[in-house]
Amino acid sequence: MERFLGLAIKLLSCRSRRSGEQRNQLSPGALLPMPHNAFISYAHADEKRLERLHKHLAMLRRDGSLQAWSDHAIIPGDNVGQTISAALEQSSLFIALVSPDYLASNYCYEKEFQRALALQAEGRLRIVAVILEPCDWLNSPFSQILVLPKDGKPVSDWTNENTAYLNAVEGVRRALMVSPSPAPEAAVGAAGMSPTGSGRRVRVKQQFDAIQRAEYAEQAFRTLQTYFQDACAELHEASDQIRARFESMGPNAFTCTVVNRALMRNGEAHITVRHARGGRTRVGDISYVYQPHADDGSSNGWMNVQADDYNLFLNAVIGHLGMDREEKVTPEQAAERLWNSFVTKAGIEYE
Structure with missing residues (x-):
């Protein structure tokens, strides 16, 4: 009986140590890269394609490079407008899912995208556009940036849409290399709010080795x-x-x-x-x-x-x-x- 009791205590001790190690690895003080906060702007008519994109972004989330936010994170009782605005202000990457519905949306195009343009002009955010369907994006400010998938070929025009999403995700990965670096002070909570609620982004000077x-x-x-x-x-x-x-x-x-x-x-x-x-x-x-x-x-x-x-x-x-x-x-x-x-x-x- 003592042998079994000793073995149980040993197993619990090992399990406790492993649990503590995992907590240390996930603690705020651990030496892990801060994920970039990405605000995904999309028209609700394109929700199925948003879900598909989320699946293709899985590896970026798992390796700690990206924390993608969309309005699905809003929970009952939140102030919708304030939550969306706070999440956008705290993002270093703006991913627009461009389609006829997106260009026709007053909220997506006139509010979210226009604010993203202003943040990009301030050097606080990088805009990445994923063209979902053929639309008049060449007569919009999107024509001034390098869009995804390659050469602006809409996702719907690819023989295999998974190939199109993979190409887009590879572009997102490259964009993360040059996007404004996320700062710990600008971490976004579950509802997309900053710890202070100020919506200000902190840039920290650093030296590169x-x-x-x-x-x-x-x-x-x-x-x-x-x-x-x-x-x-x-x-x-x-x-x-x-x-x-x-x-x-x-x-x-x-x-x-x-x-x-x-x-x-x-x-x-x-x-x-x-x-x-x-x-x-x-x-x-x-x-x-x-x-x-x-x-x-x-x-x-x-x-x-x-x-x-x-x-x-x-x-x-x-x-x-x-x-x-x-x-x-x-x-x-x-x-x-x-x-x-x-x-x-x-x-x-x-x-």
């Missing part, structure tokens, strides 16, 4: 790599006169070739993009050269990871991308500009 800069450079290279791979696949299918090929050159480089058969001359474009990881031939954190399978060390331009008091970004882009050396550029912006510069050499432009 070599590891953070290296990780940002790696993520920026992955963003360029994904953008070029997706853009090549789409361009290849855009016309019988155009052929595009993406080829990985290992973990730190890729090359692309575009052929415009409609041009007798100057109808080819090549590029090699590299992520530098130190070494004597290092040229910038990310370099590019308009040649196929180019050797390490050759370059037509490059970009470096820099930081201000609050965020990491890319700048010092050398080349002919229409960018100022002092401009703060996101990886998505760099990818789009570099791709456009590349395909222009084959006589291809985007309207």
Whole structure:
């Protein structure tokens, strides 16, 4: 009997220790990344697609990167307008599910989206748009941003909508890398209210170490790599006169070739993009050269990871991308500009 009693006490002790460890891991003082608060703005007619998006965001929630809020979090007795406003003010990411119903909604478009535009202008929030259905979004402010899924192809037009949502979630993941950093003081409660109820966001100055800069450079290279791979696949299918090929050159480089058969001359474009990881031939954190399978060390331009008091970004882009050396550029912006510069050499432009 004493043996069984001792074993029971031992098991309870182990279980208690594990429970304490779990509490420590989940406690506010634990060294875990603060999740970004994302405000999802949608028309109620699109509720089924909102549910589908929530499922695709599951991994971002599980790894602690994202805390997504929608009006489903409002509980009976809450002041609806105040709760929505507080949740929006405390968010660093605004995800708009754009459809004809969304553009026609006075509340979604005129109130939530317009307030999001103001917060974005203040540098407090980043707007991400997911185009659900064909609609007149090109004649709205959404036309000024890079929308999701890729190239603004509506979710409803994809053969497999899960592929569209996956593409959108990958874009959200990239956006989190450059969104305003969440501060502990700005944590949102269950009803979306800040601890003080003031609705003010705190920005904390910080210094970025070599590891953070290296990780940002790696993520920026992955963003360029994904953008070029997706853009090549789409361009290849855009016309019988155009052929595009993406080829990985290992973990730190890729090359692309575009052929415009409609041009007798100057109808080819090549590029090699590299992520530098130190070494004597290092040229910038990310370099590019308009040649196929180019050797390490050759370059037509490059970009470096820099930081201000609050965020990491890319700048010092050398080349002919229409960018100022002092401009703060996101990886998505760099990818789009570099791709456009590349395909222009084959006589291809985007309207």
